[in-house]
Amino acid sequence: MTVTWEESGWEQVAPGVGRRRLPVWDCTVGLVVGAGGVLLVDAGSGLGEGARLRAQAQALTGRRVTHLALTHPHFDHILGAAAFAGAEVFAAVGVETALTARGREALRADAVRWGLDARVAEEAVDALPVPRHAVSGEWTLDLGLDGGRPVLLANVGPGHTAHDLAVLVPGDPGVVFCGDLVEESGEPQAGPDAVPDRWPAALDRLLALGGEDARYVPGHGAVVDAAFVRAQRDALAARFGVSE
Template identity: 70%
Template sequence: MDMNGEDARTERWEELGWERLGEGVGRRRLPGWDATAGLVIGRDAVLLYDTGATLAQGAELHAQVAELTGGRRVTHVALSHPHFDHVLGTAVFAGAEVFGAVGMDTLLPRDREELRTDAVRQGVDERAAAEAAEVLVAPRHTVSGEWTLDLGGRQVLLANVGPGHSGHDLALLVPAEREIVFCGDLVEESGEPQAGPDAIPARWPDALDRLLALGGDDAVYVPGHGAVVDATFVRRQRHELARRFSVA
């Protein structure tokens, strides 16, 4: 079959289990807990959004990013929120600049043991959870409000739109043919949004309003768990959450 370069590239992403969302932008639904990892490739920098539930998942992401970028390394990591399935692989990306919502820098070291026990409770192997918790990386760069990152030839926006699903929700906006919004667990498609002990339900609808204001009606919204959705889906989820938690 004759194939142009664009198709060939898309096929390579798919072979590795990635969904290609735009030029140099994609996401993978990680096995086990179906957490999303997002990837944005710039001329000078490579950004990974979330790092998986274990060091093994992080290592697999590391290897796949090298394949998709012709041997480049992840230079920037952004963490969507402090739950085990999104942050425990970070230590693999030595030398990367790590970003998180303000407060993540103190929360992660403090709640290391809680993350470990939560991971084990959710089915992570005990030793794998202990290893990952021991080398857990806290963000050095904390985002309150918005932070523009220049990856070389493309700028992305980190936006602290929470709290909501957790006390520290950080979204990633990527300009592309259609704007791409990585939502973290503020949006879930594969099931009802999970509200754990650190959720702030009363403020969750507001967080989704901010997300929608940033992304707009035409953006592609990438949930923390599940298939890519549109603004209509996010708006509906916002109303369902407001009803569920009796928020105006």
């Protein structure tokens, strides 16, 4: 038996499109439902959280998750990925190189530094699949039948990381899943893997994809509009000394 968005604790952002804010790190995951497939955007911070998301998605849709898009390779967004066995996994080109032995160790250490249990982190990192599909420009998925539910995956980075992927769901309204290129619940975080001088341009590409009327779903925080994204773009440009 399927449940409604409200019963499940998910927020419906547009018809067939929802998102959920996860506990602890306030990471947002997205769900896009079509007649021919189900896409999850990001996978949570560990195998247990990933398994809960998988069960929730199945309860909402009556079907398994068929596609998984990872917006960037930070632990709170990708360490649940192995819970989605059989799903086609997409990420920006270059994420596969970030998952070498050295990259996995850095990912594990970062997760533990932020408070994830060391055993949970090690288990999830060991099981983490390498994305099968590397998006270098734009990639259109059809989650419907005969083109009835197109979803655009766009490599809009670098910015927050060297490998930032956005997900555009056309519609009325359109929805853009931004990953951590946009944050609403706090100031955008620029860690050692950020590319600050390219970040404002990545937000320009987000705005070009979604347009003025889209709903923008940040990696952390409440859903925002184009004006919020533009203001954050300008603040980042000033913060990092990027010329217009």
